[in-house]
Amino acid sequence: MRITQEAKEKTRKSILEAAEILFAKQGFEKTTTRDISASCGIAKGTLFNYFKSKETLAMTLVAQAMESGRKMFERRRTGKEILVEELFLFIASELRALKTFRTYIGPVLASGMSIFSKESICPEGEEARRNHLKTIGKILANHGFEIEYNSIVITLYWSLYLGILAHWSKDKTPKQSETLALIDYSMHTFANTISSNTVVPEAFICNE
Template structure:
């Protein structure tokens, strides 16, 4: 029987719904691909037509959540605020969207999202690229221009560090995470300001020559 695109999409959706539930109930380490396939009512081998392994399933779950958060952010972008405040809103919205998966994030960051990760997949790359693109658009809107590759790497390293800290934050309402976001983004924007001022100063010196 020919499998249609609609059938494939429905099967993938069922696998993701089942995995979200199992990951929350049992934890990432305790959940197997067999558990996911059984809960989605598909053959175990069918799962591997969609995902290479359990890490790829988790990556897709998080990617969907990040995409939903970005859509919300783009529908109602922060108005009349600084780059630091805009980036804070972007990161905070991601955390709200990922709240039910908070305890799963260390496994994902360690295996796929970390700047030091040995491998990645399409969904993990999508998370990285979409978030950094959103940050770049904010920087352009606030007059900073395109972010350099170094700036993007720094921002991504800060973001993954925030995710790990948040996953283990036991402070009331994760207040310590909010403080960390505040300090991290202040440092990042301060670094951008210094780089911009240095560049402007160099150009002025060259013109005087």
């Protein structure tokens, strides 16, 4: 019997929904693909027809949330923001959409968006990264910065962004307020750097 495209979509959706619930309930590490397939009433092998691994599955969820964060950003932006403000709004909107994944986003991103390779080992992660950076490119262009995708500016941004995500995932302050301050500070640093408005702090110059 041939499975219709519609049925495939339905199964894919139910796997994602079951995974999201289980990850939130028992944690990413403790949830197995067997738990997920059992929860949505499919054979374990069937799950692998849809997702190569638990990490890919989680990365897909994260990528979806990032996408909805991007849409939230588009809705909220007024077009009158200065560069720092617009970058801040984008990241803050995205983190808001990613909230349910906060506690286990670390291992997901470590496997889905390797920080050591230029290209991600996971296609879903790579796509999420490209989409995120495409939006950053647009924001920069809105403020007069035409930046190539592979430029050092983008690498600098990406480093700051991963640092924010890493901090956020472990942020124990109420409502992760420390991360808000960190996004603001990081984006000020980034904007100042690309505007060549940078001073190397004396404390970082080693004389010895």
